[in-house]
Amino acid sequence: MKRLIKDLTFDELKKWLENIGEKPFRASQIFEWLYKKNATDVMQFTNLPLELREKIDDEFLINSLQILEHQSDGKSIKFLFELCDKNGIESVFLPYRYGNAICVSTQVGCKMNCRFCASAIGGFVRNLSAGEMVDQIINVENFTGKRITNVVLMGSGEPFDNIENVFKFIEIINSKEGKNIGARHITISTVGIAEGIYRLCDFPKQVNLAISLHAPNNRLRDKLVPMNKKYPVEDIMKAVDYYIQKTNRRVTFEYALIDGVNDSIECAEELGQMLKGKLVHVNLIPVNPVEEKGFRRPSKEKIKAFFETLRSYQIQVTIRRELGSSISAACGQLRRRYFNISEN
Numbered sequence: 161m162k163r164l165i166k167d168l169t170f171d172e173l174k175k176w177l178e179n180i181g182e183k184p185f186r187a188s189q190i191f192e193w194l195y196k197k198n199a200t201d202v203m204q205f206t207n208l209p210l211e212l213r214e215k216i217d218d219e220f221l222i223n224s225l226q227i228l229e230h231q232s233d234g235k236s237i238k239f240l241f242e243l244c245d246k247n248g249i250e251s252v253f254l255p256y257r258y259g260n261a262i263c264v265s266t267q268v269g270c271k272m273n274c275r276f277c278a279s280a281i282g283g284f285v286r287n288l289s290a291g292e293m294v295d296q297i298i299n300v301e302n303f304t305g306k307r308i309t310n311v312v313l314m315g316s317g318e319p320f321d322n323i324e325n326v327f328k329f330i331e332i333i334n335s336k337e338g339k340n341i342g343a344r345h346i347t348i349s350t351v352g353i354a355e356g357i358y359r360l361c362d363f364p365k366q367v368n369l370a371i372s373l374h375a376p377n378n379r380l381r382d383k384l385v386p387m388n389k390k391y392p393v394e395d396i397m398k399a400v401d402y403y404i405q406k407t408n409r410r411v412t413f414e415y416a417l418i419d420g421v422n423d424s425i426e427c428a429e430e431l432g433q434m435l436k437g438k439l440v441h442v443n444l445i446p447v448n449p450v451e452e453k454g455f456r457r458p459s460k461e462k463i464k465a466f467f468e469t470l471r472s473y474q475i476q477v478t479i480r481r482e483l484g485s486s487i488s489a490a491c492g493q494l495r496r497r498y499f500n501i502s503e504n
């Protein structure tokens with residue numbers, strides 16, 4: 161099977177060219193075609209000699225994704241892509257006032273098995289390579305004709321369970337020869353894998369960190385997020401404190417509000433106590449209902465009360481704009497419907 165050309169960093173491509181006796185400046189030309197012009201076929205690389213294009217074609221695949229389906233609510237667009245091995249992954253295009261964001265998947269399926277999430281239904285299949293993540297951006301840009309300015313790693317999968325490929329992906333899209341997307345416009349969202357948070361402290365790019373907390377204590381979080389047994393709340397908080405101390409960057413906590421489960425005032429108080437005085441931001445997300453899971457959104461009043469309670473602790477809080485719930489935008493739902501994946 162051919163390698164995907166977008167799995168290579170700029171330096172790796174230069175090395176490959178040198179090895180076959182080509183001039184390194186060809187790497188700049190190729191990156192220009194791949195990342196500035198979003199070419200999806202090597203024959204489009206018209207400033208390269210035909211012979212070199214053929215060599216590239218023998219060795220590499222230029223594009224790894226095909227659109228199987230797309231759905232729009234008029235603003236955001238959800239894509240179901242087919243990978244070369246026929247597996248499916250989802251990405252979501254989200255236009256905002258300040259730019260265009262994409263929600264990228266990092267794995268096919270997921271091992272985390274969070275109770276309210278559809279991604280793990282059907283189990284874990286495999287990691288995505290760096291290039292397969294990059295291709296989500298390229299294909300969404302080509303479809304929409306718009307440039308992506310912000311990237312969130314909040315699609316299916318756990319980024320820190322595929323950390324090498326995720327870091328490589330960030331290097332490629334951040335590099336000026338590549339997509340040149342600012343590190344501060346890239347957000348990694350994690351279920352709370354402490355080692356990953358520590359590794360991110362030493363990662364040379366200033367990307368944002370979001371933690372999917374969803375509960376203020378282990379008793380409740382154990383039930384919603386099985387990974388909490390391995391990385392309990394206090395371990396996550398310790399890693400987050402270290403991250404803030406080391407990077408001086410604000411951390412986002414995501415909290416999916418589920419009716420009658422984690423939306424009480426007591427929960428808000430406990431969360432407020434835990435986070436007050438820290439350089440953090442809480443993003444409240446009314447849960448996207450997933451049929452089999454039986455979870456519902458709290459009423460507007462309950463959401464407001466939770467929000468106000470947190471605010472009384474001088475914590476920055478937002479309620480996520482409800483983009484995409486009408487288009488199965490909750491993680492993994494489109495893939496699940498298309499491939500008829502069910503709970504086992």
Ligand code: SAH
Nearest residue numbers: 277314317318349350351372414447448490
């Ligand atoms: N594994 C990573 C990133 C993927 S999930 C993580 O856990 O952060 C991206 C975010 O969507 C997480 O905060 C996740 O908990 C949340 N999420 C998943 N299913 C959801 C649903 N049905 N409603 C609301 N948020 C959901």
